[in-house]
Amino acid sequence: MNPSAPRVLQGLAANLLSEVMPNISTPFGQQLVGIAAMLEMMLAEEFDRAADRLVTENRVVRELLAEGRALLGEGCPTSVAAAIAAPAAPTLRVPDLQRENDLLRAALIDLHAAVEQAPGEAARAFEERIWAELIESTRRRQFASRL
Numbered sequence: 001m002n003p004s005a006p007r008v009l010q011g012l013a014a015n016l017l018s019e020v021m022p023n024i025s026t027p028f029g030q031q032l033v034g035i036a037a038m039l040e041m042m043l044a045e046e047f048d049r050a051a052d053r054l055v056t057e058n059r060v061v062r063e064l065l066a067e068g069r070a071l072l073g074e075g076c077p078t079s080v081a082a083a084i085a086a087p088a089a090p091t092l093r094v095p096d097l098q099r100e101n102d103l104l105r106a107a108l109i110d111l112h113a114a115v116e117q118a119p120g121e122a123a124r125a126f127e128e129r130i131w132a133e134l135i136e137s138t139r140r141r142q143f144a145s146r147l
Contacts, residue, residue, distance in 0.1 A: 009044035013037040042143050053140045054097035058088070060133055061104040068111040071126055077114050083107035 016037040024030045065084050069076045083104050089096040112130050115123050 006044035006048045009040045009047070013040035013044070016040070045143055049140075050094045051092050051097060054089075054094065054101050055092070057137055057140065058097065058100050058104055060136075061101075061108050064130060064133060065104065065107055065111060068115060068126060068130075071122060072111075072114055072118060075114060075118065077107070077110040079107045079110045 014037075016033050021030050021033045021037075024033055062084065065080050069080050069084065083106070086100070086103055089100040108130065112127070115127050115130065
């Protein structure tokens with residue numbers, strides 16, 4: 001048997017809610033058990049999607065950085081060129097993907113600030129694309145269950 005982490009976490013959460021919580025006598029203790037169960041459910045969901053989310057986001061942000069560099073030319077922040085030149089994560093392990101994501105998102109912040117200062121319709125349209133990705137990246141992080 002090879003149990004998956006999400007199933008184990010979901011089972012633990014269900015056990016906390018159905019078996020442990022009814023045996024806790026104080027409202028505070030029940031609240032703590034309920035929060036622990038919800039956090040386990042959120043961890044299960046994030047474990048299942050984290051690598052895919054980061055791979056997708058890293059690809060999209062790299063594309064935005066390249067397009068932004070072409071749009072701004074010499075006015076592009078140096079962090080953008082450095083992020084584009086940085087190698088992709090060496091593995092699909094979440095910490096490696098997250099380090100790449102942190103680098104790319106920091107450069108995207110610099111690019112966004114530069115695009116906001118750039119004149120013209122092309123800059124405004126590109127600024128909207130950056131906002132659209134920021135909204136989408138927030139959506140990717142939403143949990144089915146909320147505390």
